[in-house]
Amino acid sequence: MPGATEAFHALWNNCSLAIVIGLTGYMALVQLLRYRRMAKIEAPFANRGRPLSSMTVEEAHAIIAQLQETEFPYAFAKARRMALLKAGGIPTMSKLFAVTGQNNRRNAGKRAVDTEILLRESQSQPRDSDRYASAVARMNYLHARYRRANKITDDDLLHTLGDGLGEILNVIEREEWRKLTDVEKCALGIFHKNLGEDMGIPFDALPSKAEGWKDGLHFALELSKWTIQYEEEVARPTATNDQYVRVYVDSALPSFIKPVVRQMLGADLNDIMRTSLGLESPGLFLSIVLGLVRNLRKLVLRYLALPRPSFLAVRLVHDKPNPETNLYNFERKGLQPWSRQQRRRSSAWAVLFRFIAKLTTRTLQCSLCTKSVASSSALSPLWSLEILLDCHAPVVHSGQYAIRI
Numbered sequence: 001m002p003g004a005t006e007a008f009h010a011l012w013n014n015c016s017l018a019i020v021i022g023l024t025g026y027m028a029l030v031q032l033l034r035y036r037r038m039a040k041i042e043a044p045f046a047n048r049g050r051p052l053s054s055m056t057v058e059e060a061h062a063i064i065a066q067l068q069e070t071e072f073p074y075a076f077a078k079a080r081r082m083a084l085l086k087a088g089g090i091p092t093m094s095k096l097f098a099v100t101g102q103n104n105r106r107n108a109g110k111r112a113v114d115t116e117i118l119l120r121e122s123q124s125q126p127r128d129s130d131r132y133a134s135a136v137a138r139m140n141y142l143h144a145r146y147r148r149a150n151k152i153t154d155d156d157l158l159h160t161l162g163d164g165l166g167e168i169l170n171v172i173e174r175e176e177w178r179k180l181t182d183v184e185k186c187a188l189g190i191f192h193k194n195l196g197e198d199m200g201i202p203f204d205a206l207p208s209k210a211e212g213w214k215d216g217l218h219f220a221l222e223l224s225k226w227t228i229q230y231e232e233e234v235a236r237p238t239a240t241n242d243q244y245v246r247v248y249v250d251s252a253l254p255s256f257i258k259p260v261v262r263q264m265l266g267a268d269l270n271d272i273m274r275t276s277l278g279l280e281s282p283g284l285f286l287s288i289v290l291g292l293v294r295n296l297r298k299l300v301l302r303y304l305a306l307p308r309p310s311f312l313a314v315r316l317v318h319d320k321p322n323p324e325t326n327l328y329n330f331e332r333k334g335l336q337p338w339s340r341q342q343r344r345r346s347s348a349w350a351v352l353f354r355f356i357a358k359l360t361t362r363t364l365q366c367s368l369c370t371k372s373v374a375s376s377s378a379l380s381p382l383w384s385l386e387i388l389l390d391c392h393a394p395v396v397h398s399g400q401y402a403i404r405i
Helices: 002-034 035-044 057-071 073-089 091-099 103-126 130-148 152-174 182-198 216-234 239-248 258-267 271-277 284-303 348-359 378-390
Strands: 362-365 372-376
Touching: 002 035, 002 284, 035 073, 035 182, 057 073, 057 103, 073 103, 073 152, 073 239, 073 271, 091 152, 091 239, 103 130, 152 182, 152 216, 152 284, 152 362, 152 372, 182 216, 239 271, 258 284
Parallel strands: none
Antiparallel strands: 362 372
16 A cells, blocks of 8 residues: 555656646747737837838738737727716716707617627728728718717817727736737727828817827827816716616616626726716625726736637637628627627527516517517516517517628
């Protein structure tokens, strides 16, 4: 027995040593590969001594494509959602949503998807492409009559532009495994400056408008700073702000999880916007949990996760149109059906939602054809999908939302 015990200890020590060597080698490989993409992005400017002012529009687009498709897809997706939420914290904007009929349960989900597809198109397509032009033209068309009536001010639009940029910077700074470099911030600044120009948004409110900006980094930092100052000046809690949150957040969640989600959203906002939107601050326990999860994710990505390869890049919008509809699809997880691919009535999802619908039912009106149908009230966001399954099974509106060519 003593010999067997010694053999077991020797084997255990050898296995432990092999595990330590293997883990150390793997972590070294992760560190070698993790920062290679960042180094490649910086190389033309750091190694060759090029100033940031020499960055071209094409280079900025290529950098942003790498950031949102491979480096930080989670952060870019969250930034788009947070920017959409924060728009409702500006009283003039939330009032406009209310009077135009967009700030209600029937239209809110569709508007969110409409906005997201236009943002995805403009962020993912080259500036000289037809698809980028179509997306920007659509945004300009939607804003035009409200701008003429002065229901959307130039400062409101500049804030919307700055919020899109600022949330990218904030989410990456707060939640990602590394910080953005000045080169990457410069690329973001160039993109948002070009987008603002293409949307006809005046930059008169920015301090450097008269003499111009040194580079994209200068523009990005100045726009972000102005956006925060604008929120401090105009963001106030109003009835339409509260209605905005109740429509976009509360109505999309089961009642038992609603308070937690509201606090989680509040944790991602500063005091001004959290108060303006009427969201609650997270309690001590939830703050600790969120902090632990966030830091654990950072550590895992930085030290244990290999970088996302190009063939697994997160495509914002499909490169080619759906041959059946001639529309460009995009992947989006959600309970409402506006972005879903067509499914057969006998699919697993259809069976699941029909089963849920039988638990408790109520009569609702189909948002597509105004036909009254029975639908589930067990989980509030499921009702519109169940209506489509029962009423249309599903048809045109089951998910081909994109820019028509």
